[in-house]
Amino acid sequence: MPTRRSFLLSSAAATAALPLAAQSAPVLPAPIAALSNRSHEAVPITLAERQRRVDRARELMKQQKIAAIAITGGTSLVYFTGIRSGVSERMFAWILPASGAPYIVCPAFEEARMTEQLSQMPDGAHTRIYTWNEDEDPYALLVAHIPGPGPLALDERVPFVYADRLAKAAPSRTIVSGIPVTAGCRAIKSSAELAIMQLANNITLSCYKAAYESGHPGMTTAEFTALVSKGFAQCGVSGAISCQTGEWSALPHGSIKPQVIRENQIVLIDDGCVLEGYVSDISRTFVYGKASDRQKKIFDVVHAAQAAALSAAKVGAPCHVVDDAARKIVTDAGFGPDYKTFSHRLGHGIGMDGHEWPYLVRGNNQPLEVGMCFSDEPGIYLPGEFGVRLEDDWHMAAQGGVMFTPTSSSLEHPFD
Structure with missing residues (x-):
């Protein structure tokens, strides 16, 4: 004679035999269920458009008499390069000079990851990657490769600790806001x-x-x-x-x-x-x-x-x-x-x-x-x-x- 326990076990076994989708599919209200996936309709931003953004940034930098702009992880980094990188105690930056090729400063263990993304970045074929080990100074490395005189601009999301150490690494170079450059580009949508x-x-x-x-x-x-x-x-x-x-x-x-x-x-x-x-x-x-x-x-x-x-x-x-x-x-x-x-x-x-x-x-x-x-x-x-x-x-x-x-x-x- 079936017991309550055997009934529950047999029911569980029957449920387990169902396809996973049938077991877990949520019951949605009809108006929600009627919605369909539209994400495929979006056309991603192209490499050519990112290159135009970089060209525009250089124009603004020359108007502002800025030597270079440094951008760490965050929205502006994605906007210009497509690279998605967080911000941590280890300094990572993409640097765009007003004239000359961009360069990246990153931990040595990140070099391979950055190298594989160069083909998807503006001026990627000419972008140099400068690496630093854990006991080395990334800030001195960054400022050492800025071409020519003039201020270094920082994106508004650059952490204070980065800005402070960059200023100490280059006491003769003025540190200025990069908002006229980044917002000057990003405010105008294509x-x-x-x-x-x-x-x-x-x-x-x-x-x-x-x-x-x-x-x-x-x-x-x-x-x-x-x-x-x-x-x-x-x-x-x-x-x-x-x-x-x-x-x-x-x-x-x-x-x-x-x-x-x-x-x-x-x-x-x-x-x-x-x-x-x-x-x-x-x-x-x-x-x-x-x-x-x-x-x-x-x-x-x-x-x-x-x-x-x-x-x-x-x-x-x-x-x-x-x-x-x-x-x-x-x-x-x-x-x-x-x-x-x-x-x-x-x-x-x-x-x-x-x-x-x-x-x-x-x-x-x-x-x-x-x-x-x-x-x-x-x-x-x-x-x-x-x-x-x-x-x-x-x-x-x-x-x-x-x-x-x-x-x-x-x-x-x-x-x-």
């Missing part, structure tokens, strides 16, 4: 970069919509973010998402407190995905159920501010006018002045980093140029009540600002 960013934004919005259609009151915010993450996985990308609701939506970057989505309460989601090294950053605010008149009023003001900001974007105009336009709408509606309820800048540059130069903020007189990409994210935050933020990414075109994605239409129909 058509290839814009195409990747367009796809990243499209994917993000589709995952947000699928999660919204799959969500419901009673769900925790953690459960909602898991829906978006599953959507990203379906689309073949990675990403991050935050979700705040009710009074916690009045904190622009949210709260760590556990939260439950309630009917007729504000839900605010933010962040995006990563595709071919480029990121998206979108915020949506909505309710499940019926929005109150006060919620609708705040949404309408923020919606108008977002539109005013985009309309103010003209080639040659200073960056601050975009922030000015949005802030005026908020203030004129009685939610000012200044940063009283709209407590952050209007937007940030975006590309390979979620926040990068330049920034749309009061006092920034840098002119807007074709190819620059930004977030447009006005918000009104009412402590103890709720917050509303609408964020879409856009790029500067000759005719004005162009959104990558359709903007939100209302709290009750955020993806119509």
